[in-house]
Amino acid sequence: xxxxxxxxxxxxxxxxxxxxxxxxxxxxxxxxxxxxxxxxxxxxxxxxxxxxxxxxxxxxxxxxxxxxxxxxxxxxxxxxxxxxxxxxxxxxxxxxxxxxxxxxxxxxxxxxx
Amino acid sequence: xxxxxxxxxxxxxxxxxxxxxxxxxxxxxxxxxxxxxxxxxxxxxxxxxxxxxxxxxxxxxxxxxxxxxxxxxxxxxxxxxxxxxxxxxxxxxxxxxxxxxxxxxxxxxxxxxxx
Numbered sequence: 001x002x003x004x005x006x007x008x009x010x011x012x013x014x015x016x017x018x019x020x021x022x023x024x025x026x027x028x029x030x031x032x033x034x035x036x037x038x039x040x041x042x043x044x045x046x047x048x049x050x051x052x053x054x055x056x057x058x059x060x061x062x063x064x065x066x067x068x069x070x071x072x073x074x075x076x077x078x079x080x081x082x083x084x085x086x087x088x089x090x091x092x093x094x095x096x097x098x099x100x101x102x103x104x105x106x107x108x109x110x111x112x113x
Numbered sequence: 114x115x116x117x118x119x120x121x122x123x124x125x126x127x128x129x130x131x132x133x134x135x136x137x138x139x140x141x142x143x144x145x146x147x148x149x150x151x152x153x154x155x156x157x158x159x160x161x162x163x164x165x166x167x168x169x170x171x172x173x174x175x176x177x178x179x180x181x182x183x184x185x186x187x188x189x190x191x192x193x194x195x196x197x198x199x200x201x202x203x204x205x206x207x208x209x210x211x212x213x214x215x216x217x218x219x220x221x222x223x224x225x226x227x228x
Contacts, residue, residue: 041221042219042220042221042222044219048216088156100161101158101216103157106155
């Protein structure tokens with residue numbers, strides 16, 4: 001099935017550093033979502049974006065909906081050890097409906113003390 | 114509030130056996146999704162239901178896979194006969210259309226190993 005391209009695939013950073021990751025698609029999406037998955041658990045929603053150009057924050061997390069609607073970015077400021085996990089972007093054609101989610105390939109984040 | 118509940122959490126079985134995975138969606142959610150996650154292919158949507166009716170099963174890999182939703186609070190994903198390449202983590206998720214900004218909520222998954 002179709003997947004969104006996420007980069008980087010993995011990151012090793014030190015506690016306190018800022019993190020940036022992005023997600024690109026050849027198709028336009030009307031909703032972008034960012035999920036985090038901890039080991040042995042299901043993905044948990046971090047941020048939802050519904051409008052091209054939108055910039056949304058959730059604590060230390062900030063995400064942007066690309067103006068072309070073909071990409072999105074997630075930034076984490078001042079990383080802490082509990083930020084470790086896999087971050088997935090997901091695109092959806094229609095907001096607030098159950099149209100299919102297309103998931104990215106994931107960015108694995110490791111934080112060292 | 115209880116989230117999406119999946120069982121079992123882990124299943125190990127021999128190839129050729131029938132496998133049944135179970136899911137209880139969040140109460141009041143009228144959409145239910147089954148996903149499969151592997152290292153090679155990431156998260157893939159297998160099938161989803163709306164009001165207990167299958168809407169899109171185009172992601173179901175082959176006839177060995179089947180899914181049912183007999184009522185609003187229960188769904189099963191069955192593999193018969195199972196093969197080693199079916200080994201993966203299977204997730205169930207649910208959502209509702211009632212709220213504009215209510216995306217899908219995932220269960221903790223079933224880790225399936227076919228020997």
